Amino acid sequence: MQKNNTPKYQVLKAFIIEAIQSKQWLPHEVITSENVLAEQFTMSRHTVRQAIGQLTNEGWLYRVHGKGTFVQEQLPPARKTIGVITTYISDYIFPAIIRGIENVLSQNDCQLMLGCSNQQVDKERQCLESMRNQQVDGLIIEPAKSGMPNPNVDLIQKMIADGLPVLTLQACFDGLEHNYVILDDVQAGVTATKHLLDLGHRRIGGIFKADLAQGQLRYKGFMDAQTKVGISLAEERVVLFVGDETGKSIQTTQYETLLQNVTAVVCYNDLVAVKLMDIIKEKGLKIPEDISIVSFDDSQLATFSEVKLTSVAHPMEALGEKVASEMLSLLAGTKDVVHEKMLLKLIKRQSSKAIDERV
Amino acid sequence: MQKNNTPKYQVLKAFIIEAIQSKQWLPHEVITSENVLAEQFTMSRHTVRQAIGQLTNEGWLYRVHGKGTFVQEQLPPARKTIGVITTYISDYIFPAIIRGIENVLSQNDCQLMLGCSNQQVDKERQCLESMRNQQVDGLIIEPAKSGMPNPNVDLIQKMIADGLPVLTLQACFDGLEHNYVILDDVQAGVTATKHLLDLGHRRIGGIFKADLAQGQLRYKGFMDAQTKVGISLAEERVVLFVGDETGKSIQTTQYETLLQNVTAVVCYNDLVAVKLMDIIKEKGLKIPEDISIVSFDDSQLATFSEVKLTSVAHPMEALGEKVASEMLSLLAGTKDVVHEKMLLKLIKRQSSKAIDERV
DNA sequence: AATTATTTGTGCGTATGTATC
DNA sequence: AGATACATACGCACAAATAAT
Numbered sequence: 001m002q003k004n005n006t007p008k009y010q011v012l013k014a015f016i017i018e019a020i021q022s023k024q025w026l027p028h029e030v031i032t033s034e035n036v037l038a039e040q041f042t043m044s045r046h047t048v049r050q051a052i053g054q055l056t057n058e059g060w061l062y063r064v065h066g067k068g069t070f071v072q073e074q075l076p077p078a079r080k081t082i083g084v085i086t087t088y089i090s091d092y093i094f095p096a097i098i099r100g101i102e103n104v105l106s107q108n109d110c111q112l113m114l115g116c117s118n119q120q121v122d123k124e125r126q127c128l129e130s131m132r133n134q135q136v137d138g139l140i141i142e143p144a145k146s147g148m149p150n151p152n153v154d155l156i157q158k159m160i161a162d163g164l165p166v167l168t169l170q171a172c173f174d175g176l177e178h179n180y181v182i183l184d185d186v187q188a189g190v191t192a193t194k195h196l197l198d199l200g201h202r203r204i205g206g207i208f209k210a211d212l213a214q215g216q217l218r219y220k221g222f223m224d225a226q227t228k229v230g231i232s233l234a235e236e237r238v239v240l241f242v243g244d245e246t247g248k249s250i251q252t253t254q255y256e257t258l259l260q261n262v263t264a265v266v267c268y269n270d271l272v273a274v275k276l277m278d279i280i281k282e283k284g285l286k287i288p289e290d291i292s293i294v295s296f297d298d299s300q301l302a303t304f305s306e307v308k309l310t311s312v313a314h315p316m317e318a319l320g321e322k323v324a325s326e327m328l329s330l331l332a333g334t335k336d337v338v339h340e341k342m343l344l345k346l347i348k349r350q351s352s353k354a355i356d357e358r359v
Numbered sequence: 360m361q362k363n364n365t366p367k368y369q370v371l372k373a374f375i376i377e378a379i380q381s382k383q384w385l386p387h388e389v390i391t392s393e394n395v396l397a398e399q400f401t402m403s404r405h406t407v408r409q410a411i412g413q414l415t416n417e418g419w420l421y422r423v424h425g426k427g428t429f430v431q432e433q434l435p436p437a438r439k440t441i442g443v444i445t446t447y448i449s450d451y452i453f454p455a456i457i458r459g460i461e462n463v464l465s466q467n468d469c470q471l472m473l474g475c476s477n478q479q480v481d482k483e484r485q486c487l488e489s490m491r492n493q494q495v496d497g498l499i500i501e502p503a504k505s506g507m508p509n510p511n512v513d514l515i516q517k518m519i520a521d522g523l524p525v526l527t528l529q530a531c532f533d534g535l536e537h538n539y540v541i542l543d544d545v546q547a548g549v550t551a552t553k554h555l556l557d558l559g560h561r562r563i564g565g566i567f568k569a570d571l572a573q574g575q576l577r578y579k580g581f582m583d584a585q586t587k588v589g590i591s592l593a594e595e596r597v598v599l600f601v602g603d604e605t606g607k608s609i610q611t612t613q614y615e616t617l618l619q620n621v622t623a624v625v626c627y628n629d630l631v632a633v634k635l636m637d638i639i640k641e642k643g644l645k646i647p648e649d650i651s652i653v654s655f656d657d658s659q660l661a662t663f664s665e666v667k668l669t670s671v672a673h674p675m676e677a678l679g680e681k682v683a684s685e686m687l688s689l690l691a692g693t694k695d696v697v698h699e700k701m702l703l704k705l706i707k708r709q710s711s712k713a714i715d716e717r718v
Numbered sequence: 719a720a721t722t723a724t725t726t727g728t729g730c731g732t733a734t735g736t737a738t739c
Numbered sequence: 740a741g742a743t744a745c746a747t748a749c750g751c752a753c754a755a756a757t758a759a760t
Contacts (some may be wrong), residue, residue, distance in 0.1 A: 066756030425737030
């Protein structure tokens, strides 16, 4: 006869759990007493106590001295909580992204735990640590300072190793194999620049954020499109900046040099474009007659401005929905790897015009 | 000799916990074996096992078969998580409110769990249940459909009874004693209306949302200010609506009747005001020359519109910061009751003008 | 109000199995 | 292979809480 390896107390545990799950024993009902169980299962009371003790710790039962042991009410399985860490939460395109995520998650009975890095890696680490602590069931993160090496990769790696599904948004972590949903920012840069080339512009300027991957890639697209048609990149037509999203760090002289050498400008985002429009207006020039402008993101700003902006549309809410539903796939196990790159379309408005029609 | 009531295994447990807390026993170090402990404490090995078993369940120790029992690494105390349920999250003034909350919480080492009711009480209940389940440490909630009886009061009451600090935002739950940080919407209504009265207007119209407390109270202020100066409220000067925040449900004829009978209009919020301005413009009338408009909230819309809006400023971010810091006080125990009503100020812009200067 | 039966809580002794070094 | 550690298992005794008599 083969030896039975399952301990006696495990057998009893399985029996009790089955009785509870099959609703033979109902919540707050007294269960069979320790002595009776010992007799029924031909084991010592001590062994019965071991089984019941463990089930008590596991939340199946509770004991009352002198009365008996009772079935614990089973809490509904906790909703999954998805941690979301973005660089900003309440400005620009971010509310829309978060709305997209929230929509999909709440429709699928998941919860949203929100963190905000403010583009600071130390704040990002804080958020990561506390979410790891809180045992979120999935993590969606938009890397801070995505153009620079990120010191939090080690922590992310640990979390992935622990089996946590991790998805990055808008950018990737360098030197780490992971899931992502990003934008094809190179293609976006090409699209914006090609639009101006098609309109006949040949001296095209660019303003880009250098410390974010998004800025670097849009800049690459900006260059690629021009190289393809044989335009070499002139130093005086490019302004790179870091830090503040609106380009506060850009000097007035930089704007002036730029504007003297171009007929059109590709702007890193709508915020930069709006600021540039103000400067152009101050100089007495007109948009698009004197200078054409194309920007990225197509945020609210693009249509609120006096001259409505031609802009490469950021999917915003759709991106949020996409990343959230991919996260659900990862959680459900229907997907193992998510490598998504979204293509962007240009929205033509009033700020760009063919050069041969210029006054 | 007095009888010692503390069980032996409790004595051992206390000893072990003390050894860990005082760092005499360090994480992942082997502790004294069961047999030795039994000898040292003159108790049976079984009793030692009882103590160690419980400490294992409580996360102090872990056992490895054949090797020994080890000190479990103590996890840093989990950050407090504050649940926040608002009616919207990504539109209008809500991103700013949430930013305010997030600012204060993250500066105080707390986390934000976000839910969104979309002004639906069933969705609100879902959020409440899942947050209760997730054991948040505090709850900040903006009641949905605040002008109507709320079916979730029972659940909130249970959560309060469980000792959970609960704070409502912008509105209160009827028939429930609780903490709140709200706006003085009556005062806001008075302020808006008094501004128009001071400008000489005597036939003042109003558009208000009837299913939210905020709408009802602003309406009350609107009436109070006029009653005080002896103006009786005429039916044809008031439009009440429900549902969609922008007043989609308002009929064209309602707008026409209103505009024929007034020289100025108090609008429930900036969204309604912007829509009304479009209608006035379509009719060939001018703002503020023909019709003055005052609205509430002073959102981005107020300055993005062609004619910049005179609006009673919603504190937005400051409200978020206020409610978050009050929550921290409740958690710290430095406050028991929070009953805050914030006063609002009027921001004068171009949409309101004295009547005797009218063209 | 006191007694009694039942039930869980604490505690000891013993024996054997099994993993680790 | 043997020593040591934890794991499973049985048996017994008494304490303390509860409920019914």
